Amino acid sequence: MITAEQKPIDEIRNMIAPYKRILALGCGSCVAECAAGGEKETAMLASALRMAAKINGEEVIIEEKTIDRQCVNEFVIPLDDIMEKYDAVLSLGCGAGVQAVADMFPEVPVIPALNTEFMGETKDQGYWVESCIGCGDCMLYYFGGVCPLTRCAKHLLNGPCGGSMDGRCEVDPDVPCAWQLIIDRLSRFGALDRLEKIYPPKDWSKKEGCGPRKIVREDQQK
Amino acid sequence: MNNVSRLKKVLENGEFAVTAECGPPRGADPESVVKKAKLLKNNVDSVNVTDNQTAIVRMSSLAACALIQGMGLDSVLQMVVRDRNRIALQSDILGASALGIRNLLCLSGDHQSFGNQGQAKGVFDLDSIQFVRVAKNMRDEKVILGGDPLSSPPDMFIGATANPFADPIQFRAVRLAKKIEAGADFIQTQCIYNLDRFETWLNMLRERGLTEKTFILGGVTPLKSPGMAKYMNNKVAGIDVPEELIKRMEGVPKDKQRKEGINICVETILRLKEMPGVKGVHIMAIEWEEAVGEIVERSGLLPRPSFD
Incomplete structure (x- = not known):
């Protein structure tokens, strides 16, 4: 699986600052397995960002959605129906997911919420190790x-x-x-x-x- | 330039060789290299220059070797595979040979995370064994990696390192055999304090006939203090300082500790001289080049052979 970790919230807030209508987009595959970008983590991040915006008196709409795989076009295409509602996507996919979504929607900025780490194994709960560099x-x-x-x-x-x-x-x-x-x-x-x-x-x-x-x-x- | 490796001549003449380490400065001053080389001149056969050791940025070993060659001394160029890919490594071998450097020591190098450039990308395009073979093929087959011919081959006496104290011990001889097969003319070992373990390792090499296929130089480092002995034992990967040596260093007054370190070093060299299969010694007196003259003299290794 591809492993990833969420970026610091301040870095994410800086990147999304110019936008008012943001789709936090989760991915249900690898990054869900490593508890970085699945449905649950996407809901938590969106909620944290909404709370931070509220405290700071910022008017911003942050909605969330998780698709099965951001890196496969056929899962990304259906987003076409809702994309006009947003002026930016905050992707909780791996680097491949971010770019696949960006390719599909050239007019929409797609911002990475995760740092993609490595191809690895789940060794234990909350413990992942790198095992392949894809040579x-x-x-x-x-x-x-x-x-x-x-x-x-x-x-x-x-x-x-x-x-x-x-x-x-x-x-x-x-x-x-x-x-x-x-x-x-x-x-x-x-x-x-x-x-x-x-x-x-x-x-x-x-x-x-x-x-x-x-x-x-x-x-x-x- | 037509000069030949002095180290090679000494070893091939059956003399017990002496080399010493010279760490280049953390700056651009040639004087510091010249000063160290002057301390070593006439005490050693060749001055061995480290390549950004412990992954700390220093003057390049190639430049420092060129300075030393310019003083009329023989030098051993250390090159690590940590910082250069195969293009740069091969290119620098050619450049070193053109500058008259005649000895090359191929190493993997201390990992970049240990030094002052922890964010660096480690290259490790080749490993040290592959690097030895590449150097040998450049010299003997006159080709670079991939087979393209060289207009003129480099002239290098090629060395590699071995650590008799690393694990797994049963595999150490296998790996050394690979280094020799790859083309290592000489082998320089990690600092020796545990002579029993060193002899165990040497016996493993003798059983495989390896001591006849390469020149083994035993590595020694004089201890300055019990603190250094403990630090090397506990913190430096692959160094084994027996408890009795630490106790011995602790047992002498502070102002006599350096002297005791030299005593231990001389005793080690005298033992190494008696071991069949050990063809020389490499003295790594870290920032203590002043000690080398005394160590060599007291080990009965002066004067160094002359070929003029």
Whole structure:
């Protein structure tokens, strides 16, 4: 999932200050799972903003709505029926959601209410961790299902570095050393020999070679 | 320039090599580099220059090495993969060779979060092992990464680092084998205080025949105080200072502590000299280059070999 966290309320208030009729737009997918931009969080943020406006004597209408996915056009299109009521959208989607809504409504400013963080896992209630950088060429097989590009602070493909102590990362002792995890897992599978070879430099063109990436699949197109 | 690596000559002649670290200044003053190099001259075979160590902005190691070469000394250029992508790293190898620098030490570098530029983007396009291989291929195959030919190859004696004290110990020899396979002509270790653990590591290398495939330089750092010993043990990742050494430093009066630090350092070097497979020593006297002369002399390593 894509994880995100809500921006500080003051930053949001500064960004929406010029507008009088605002739609707080939630997203029911990833950012709902990580409790940042779902229906509940959208209602809470809209309510907080209305209260702050009232205290400060500002005349502003803030209404809220949550759609299933801001990043997929077919969920965004129905907003067309209500969009003329607003002079700005405060999106609680991830960065992709914000831009997809903005693309669909070129005349309406779409303001981000969240800081998009990473692709990750829900480890526990209120606890999410990054586990994939989307490199475009998955190497998890070679590393026993632990991604060193994401989980090693130095992105080593031929680790571990000299700072691994007691299974902890030197950069943050709260973080397990990814290379210790890799060695432990591969040992369990009897596959430690996968680490004897030198992994060559990563082909980063698959991640950032020519600007924003796209996937075009003719078999999926009508 | 036709100069050759002095470090390489010393090692290939079977002499016990001595290098020492020189940290460039947090400023643009060449005098500070020259002053440190003068303290090391005739005491060491090569002056090893750190690359923005602890991720604090300093004069570039390439520029400082050029200053040192200009004084007629051999230098070891440290380059970390933290700050430069593969284009810049390869370009700087060519530039360093053109300036007459003949030794290159490839490292990953202290993570940017440790220094004074915590908001920096860490590059880590290559890792240190990949970087060693790239440097070797530039020198031996005369090609850059991807295979394009060089009009003229760089001339570099290539080194890498090893930490005998990091975990997991059973994997340390495997990783060092990879560094050697990648092309490390010499290996410089993390500061050695725990000689027992160092010997355990060295035995693991001998079992794999690795001590015959590369020149291993043992790293040493003279302690200045018990506080420094404790700090290095507790706060510096990958450094192991045994309790008995901390106690020994605590057991001498304050005005004798630096002397005791030098004593420990000399004793360590004398032990290292006796260990088969250790081909030299790298002295990291952090902001204490004045100590190097005494350490080298008392370790019976003067005069340094001459090739003129």
